[in-house]
Amino acid sequence: MAQPQKMRTPIESGCPDGFQYMHPVMRKNFGNWKYHEHPRAGVLRHVAYSGDEIWTVRAGTQRILDVFTLRKLCEIGDKYADGHVRFTIRSNIEYMVADANKVEPLIKALEEAGFVVGGTKNSVTMISHTQGWLHCDIPGTDASGVVKAMMDELIDEFRNCRMPNRVHITTSCCQINCGGQGDIAINIQHTKPPKINHTLVGNICERPSVVARCPVAAIRPALVEGKPSLEVDEKKCICCGACYPPCPPMQINDPEHTKLAIWVGGNHSNARSAPSFQKLVAAGIPNNPPRWPEATAIVKRILQTYQKDARDWERVNDWIDRIGWPRFFELTGLPFTKYHVDNWRGARNSLNASTHIRF
């Protein structure tokens, strides 16, 4: 009889120690940095109390990296930098060098290889995105494609710092939203209830947990054509798709009725005002691969209005707080509809209970 194959026991080493990979100047001056400067878009100069300095060059990539691209980035890091890199939360790569003279040749090498230097300070930095059709099991749209199409149009705002303050854009391929809050967010918004394949529900789905997953209690167990299944009260259903991950036969994605929506004013920073959630400004936008021109047009319109009307250092939420929502809709030309008025829990807090009205 064959011996059972001996499996290797994992080494539960957990999170690796980053100090071994850190630039020696950063290791040496850990916790002792004095200030930084921003000589140009994509470049930071940090100066330590010791007098040491470290220069950072930031570049945008396609995020979904093939090994050829990854090796190219490494090659540039060896030839023009000091072999130490890191990635930002928005998947930009950063090269750290101790010698100011290395900065220009490094920028040149990155640009010649097709990477885009920028994304610092008051630029539109890389759009943070989710998995989409490339790899997710519940996506209503693609993510990498939306981002590629939009960054093609926003690239000059990545390479320059011409915005009032930094702009973080995010995408999300479902309404569960693994994409984060953003100054501008491009998210899926379904418009029709799930289509249920009743022959599969009984075998595939754990029905009580699907019932429990619904935010508005619109799902109930039912016998459909003699088979145990689930039914949806379509009057109650808010079309969020929360039932779809635990129960794939409740298909929420639809080539026509799954739309994009745009939200603005999400800001994670505590600077000036407390962190804020993004708010819905536009919906019903067609999910239109391969380049999603309708969504990009609205994003650009919002960006241009913000750029023109906001004051220095105002993030999108700060700007709208100052000018008010009626002015936002007026300036952007976007329609204000009944769908903009919140009716979820705590919605009363979002109503205007004052005579503070701008004319």
Add this chain to the structure above:
Amino acid sequence: MAKDLHDTPMLDELESGPWPSFISGIKRLRDQHGDERIRGVANDLLGQLEHSYETRKGYWKGGTISVYGYGGGIIPRFSEVGQQFPESKEFHTLRVQPPAGNYYTTDILRQLADSWEKWGSGLVTFHGQTGNIMFIGADSTNTQHFFDEINDYGWDLGGAGPCVRTGMSCVGAARCEMSNCNEHRIHRTLLTRFTDDIHRPALPYKFKFKVSGCPNDCMNSIERSDFAIIGTWRDDMKIDQEEVKAFVAKKGRQYVLDNVTSRCPTNCMTLNDDDTLSVDNRNCVKCMHCLNVMPKALHPGDDKGISILIGGKRTLKIGDLMGTVIVPFMKMETDEDYQRLVEIAENTIDFWAENGLEHERCGEMIERIGLVNFLEGIGLEVDPNMVQHPRKSSYIRTDGWDEEAEKWFRRKAEDKQKAVGA
């Protein structure tokens, strides 16, 4: 290679334009890679993606795949259209924990690339939304081989499913003058303590730690983590008045009035006639705005530590939640401080594991049971820094008032004594 390449007219349109194209990258794997397996996988992956673009639907399904000894860390993906695209029909992602702050050398990246092209698709992302390195695309057998190989040289899987997830921390004290804590040590201390809860999903739902070194919160921790650790300070901010004067000389008084003093959320700054700045530090809320505008002149104080906020998350199920302050300030200097932080995290996770409903995030549980019940459950006292304002509703029984007031005065007296002792 005699194999037919899938036509990809829609994806081809994502090769034009100046931003780097992920489609061109996948095509490079399909056309130029030395390994026939990778060429085949890339071809079928492009075929399936084109099919998604044409039909506007996704075709991946989940399943249950892990590596020997673990219960999570892999995102299983099986194709629903695997007959048409057989070579990418199993396309699992391995979530691998990065170092805190996402530091790499080119050497280690190359080593990871070598291992990945031996066993996987050759596609990788730094990093996913939770913070993992995403090695995208290995079949069920090679998932184990790839893990074994990189685990041997120091890399471990992150979390997936209802478990403690991979953490994230900012660039931190390694490069940033705004840093108020050792983000790296905090991150590794917490994640190491919960390694078992990362690898073996057994919690009500996901639980995320994120560490930001200052209230700019570059890791979005308040909004996106169940347990946000944010560096801050409680003494006076440091002002280099010579640098303030230089800044005013360069930018002009009006600029400073418009962009620094008048933007202060508590109006605690004054620009004096001699171009120096005065700060009412008792009213500074450490928002970071003025430090961001004048990084040469203004710096965090010396009495540094952290704030902890609990319960941030995105939409599902009750709507987006921000984290809530549960520890306004604690020092992070001694081993005992770190031990105390770990205890707070342990108490939180234990209480939530015990009381959270299935698929209920920690913040949702707090919403359901109330903050006070949660605080009592994890052994923390109430503090006015935890609320925006006291209650507005009179629907409350206050028959324990005298005892609670007594507790407050006793705590205050103890704090005072501690301060004198120190």
